[in-house]
Amino acid sequence: MKKLMLSVFLFCIMFFCSSLDMAVAAxxxxxxxPPKIKASAxxxxxxxxxxxxxxxxxxxxxxxxxxxxxxxxILAIEKGDLKDVVTVRKRAAAVxxxxxxxxxxxxxxxxxxxxxxxLMYSANDSTVAIGEHIAGEHDLFVKMMNDKAKxxxxxxxxxxxxxxxxxxxxxxxxxxxxxxxxxxLQNETFAKIVSTEEAVITWLPDEESxxxxxxxEEKPLKQRTIHSTNRLLRSDYQGINGVKTGTTPxxxxxxxxxxxxxxxxxxxxILNSNNRWNDATRLLDYGFKxxxxxxxxxxDELVTELEVREGLEKRVSLVALERLEVYVxxxxxxxxxxxxxxxxxxxxxVKRGDKLGKMKFYLDDKELGAVDLVANQDVxxxxxxxxxxxxx
Numbered sequence: 001m002k003k004l005m006l007s008v009f010l011f012c013i014m015f016f017c018s019s020l021d022m023a024v025a026a027x028x029x030x031x032x033x034p035p036k037i038k039a040s041a042x043x044x045x046x047x048x049x050x051x052x053x054x055x056x057x058x059x060x061x062x063x064x065x066x067x068x069x070x071x072x073x074i075l076a077i078e079k080g081d082l083k084d085v086v087t088v089r090k091r092a093a094a095v096x097x098x099x100x101x102x103x104x105x106x107x108x109x110x111x112x113x114x115x116x117x118x119l120m121y122s123a124n125d126s127t128v129a130i131g132e133h134i135a136g137e138h139d140l141f142v143k144m145m146n147d148k149a150k151x152x153x154x155x156x157x158x159x160x161x162x163x164x165x166x167x168x169x170x171x172x173x174x175x176x177x178x179x180x181x182x183x184x185l186q187n188e189t190f191a192k193i194v195s196t197e198e199a200v201i202t203w204l205p206d207e208e209s210x211x212x213x214x215x216x217e218e219k220p221l222k223q224r225t226i227h228s229t230n231r232l233l234r235s236d237y238q239g240i241n242g243v244k245t246g247t248t249p250x251x252x253x254x255x256x257x258x259x260x261x262x263x264x265x266x267x268x269x270i271l272n273s274n275n276r277w278n279d280a281t282r283l284l285d286y287g288f289k290x291x292x293x294x295x296x297x298x299x300d301e302l303v304t305e306l307e308v309r310e311g312l313e314k315r316v317s318l319v320a321l322e323r324l325e326v327y328v329x330x331x332x333x334x335x336x337x338x339x340x341x342x343x344x345x346x347x348x349x350v351k352r353g354d355k356l357g358k359m360k361f362y363l364d365d366k367e368l369g370a371v372d373l374v375a376n377q378d379v380x381x382x383x384x385x386x387x388x389x390x391x392x
Contacts, residue, residue, distance in 0.1 A: 032290050032331040035282040039273035040252070043174035044283050046291075046327060047182045047258065047265040051368070053291050053329055054283060058175040061156055062271050065246030065254050066098075066122045067177055068164035071145050073119050073193070074184040076130045079144075082112035082189065084133065085204060091138060092129035097165060098248075100125040101201060101224060108204040116199045118163075119190075119244060121226040127162035138162065149176070152183055166250050177269045181243060181256050185267060194242035194258075197233050200225050232257055237281055243267065245276075259284050264327070290330050296338075296361045297324040297371045304340055304373070306356055311348030311379040318342075318356055321372040328363065337362045340373070348381040 034054050041057040052058070088107040095103075101117045103109075103125040114130050117123040131141030138161075145159045149172075160170035184190045203222035229245045239259040246254035252272030257280040259266060266287040270276045297303075297320040305315045328336065342357035350356075357373035 032329065034286050034290075034329070037270075037273065037279040037282060038275050039270045039279045041174040041269075041271040042273075042279065042283060043178040043269045044287050045178035045182050045267050045269075046287075047185050047267050049327070050179065050182050051327065052175060052178060053266075053287055053327070055175055058178075059156055059173050061171040061173055063164070063166065063170065063248065063251035064172045064177060064271070065164045065248040065251035066124075067172075067244055067246040067254055067256055067269075068159060068162065068170070069118045069122065069127055069246075070177070070180055070184055070244055070256065071148065071159065072127045072130060072141075072162045073115050074180075074187060074190055075141075075144055075148055076111065076115060076134050077187060077189050079134050080111050080130075082110065082115070084111040085109075086111050086114055086129055086133040088125075088129050089132050092125050092132060095125040095128055095163075098122075098124045098163075099229075101226070103129060106206075108206060109202065110204070113199075113201045116193055116196070117201055117226060119193050120196060120199060120228040120230075122229050122245060123226075124163040124165070131162045149180070152179055154179055164246060164248065164251070166248060174269045174271050177256060177271075178267060181258070181267045181269065185242065185258060185265065191242065194228075194230075194244060195233070196228065198225060198227050230255070230257070232277060232280065235277075237284075241265075255280050257281075257284065259288075261288050264288070291327050292330055293325050294328045294333055294336070295323065295325050296336070296369060297322075297359060299323045300376070302376070303359055304342070304357075306342055307345040308350055308379045309345050309347045310382050311350065312382060313377075313379045316346075316350050316356070316379050317376040318373040319376045320359065321355070321374050324361070324369050324371045326361070326368045328368070332363060335363055336368065342373070348379050350375050350379040352376065352378050 041062055043058045044054040045052050085108055088103045090105045093103050093105040099122050101123045114126040117126040131138050135141035142159055149157045154176035157172040157176045158169055160167035201224045205221045232240045239261040242258045243256045253276045255270040255276040257268050268280050268283045270279045273279045299322050301320045304318050308316050339360045352375055354375045355372050358370050360370040361368045
């Protein structure tokens with residue numbers, strides 16, 4: 001009996017020690033940390049402010065596949081008219097790689113329908129037709145794409161075509177695509193198309209081949225219903241509203257997704273992932289849950305003082321002109337740095353509200369925001385006699 005009790009006692013000791021070891025060895029998850037994702041590169045951006053909240057290999061050059069069509073589309077929307085009638089040329093009709101809508105030379109479609117085919121269905125032939133219509137020729141349109149990229153600050157991007165076919169000089173980065181998407185989503189036409197699940201594409205009849213119904217009314221020669229390749233639009237993910245998929249053997253599975261909640265819109269870029277849908281929703285969740293508002297300055301908050309030359313008061317108080325609030329990941333709030341930049345000491349008189357400096361805030365050497373510093377009081381000038389006396 002004693003041996004049995006001793007065995008039980010030893011077993012309990014061993015079990016307790018083992019449990020303790022497991023508890024100590026168990027991995028601890030840090031609250032507020034961004035999720036681990038499978039994508040080779042990714043970026044999470046605030047559409048309104050353009051602030052990037054998360055990046056993984058954000059500035060590394062990669063192939064964008066059909067995410068290229070975001071640039072093709074926004075440029076066409078800005079330079080063209082949705083009701084332009086586009087006549088398909090031989091180059092667009094010859095496109096057979098990847099997804100297409102079967103365009104033939106001489107086909108006529110509205111520019112709007114070609115944009116839907118490009119953004120929703122990722123049709124490669126439609127982008128060539130778009131480019132040739134807007135610029136007159138494909139290569140000239142590609143130059144326009146690169147000029148636009150530079151103007152948007154996409155520093156690591158070069159386009160060689162309108163649709164994302166592999167080319168050694170066709171590349172971009174997750175951060176550059178985030179910048180492009182943030183810009184494009186602020187265009188109502190673009191935002192509407194990329195949030196649409198289903199659309200009907202219509203081929204317009206020409207004068208020689210109009211078809212007529214029994215009652216004498218004209219009808220289109222051909223129509224095709226297309227569905228968005230972005231399956232997140234058919235999911236129950238809260239606030240999802242776009243934007244574009246892309247897939248090639250070299251680029252892998254890519255995705256740009258956006259969602260809006262509580263007055264905020266976020267966009268995420270996923271490049272080369274074997275689970276792009278999960279990566280995108282996890283990063284969007286992180287953005288909505290862990291990136292919170294931080295007040296960096298309150299209106300009329302006293303910040304510092306500045307010397308005033310030849311004033312009745314030797315110094316003037318400087319306060320923040322306005323309230324400054326930004327969104328920052330919770331785990332990075334303590335990293336925010338403040339820098340106060342003042343003008344040279346002003347000569348009296350100084351008026352209340354005069355701008356005499358700036359207060360800037362930085363995170364990882366990137367400016368989060370800035371607020372003007374203004375005089376909080378009037379400072380009158382000394383009389384000539386007192387000025388003379390002070391100098392003597």
